[in-house]
Amino acid sequence: MDLQAPPAPWPLALDSEISVADIWFVALDQRSFTVGDVRWTTQVVGVHVDELHTWVQIEFGEDCGTSLLIQLKPDEGLQAAVNVIRAEIIRRAD
Secondary structure (H helix, E strand, C coil): CCCCCCCCCCCCCCCCCCCHHHHHHHHHCCCEEEECCEEEEEEEEEEEECCCCEEEEEEECCCCCCEEEEEECCCCCHHHHHHHHHHHHHHHHC
């Protein structure tokens, strides 16, 4: 598996047609974050993976009409994406 991809949250069959973009989608879509008393939920609206970077575009269910584009380097994984999302939620909550 490519280093860009978070571990799959489900068992993969050997003949599976699941892409790295699919794995990112499943890892981040509908993920809940809590800041103070407010719960934020990510909605993945796009994933693009090339040889050098991964871009994940998300919206927050609680802040409709705006989006966040996360750019990840090849050596960054799920924790890096989660850190960017948390920082953005804290910024928006202020």
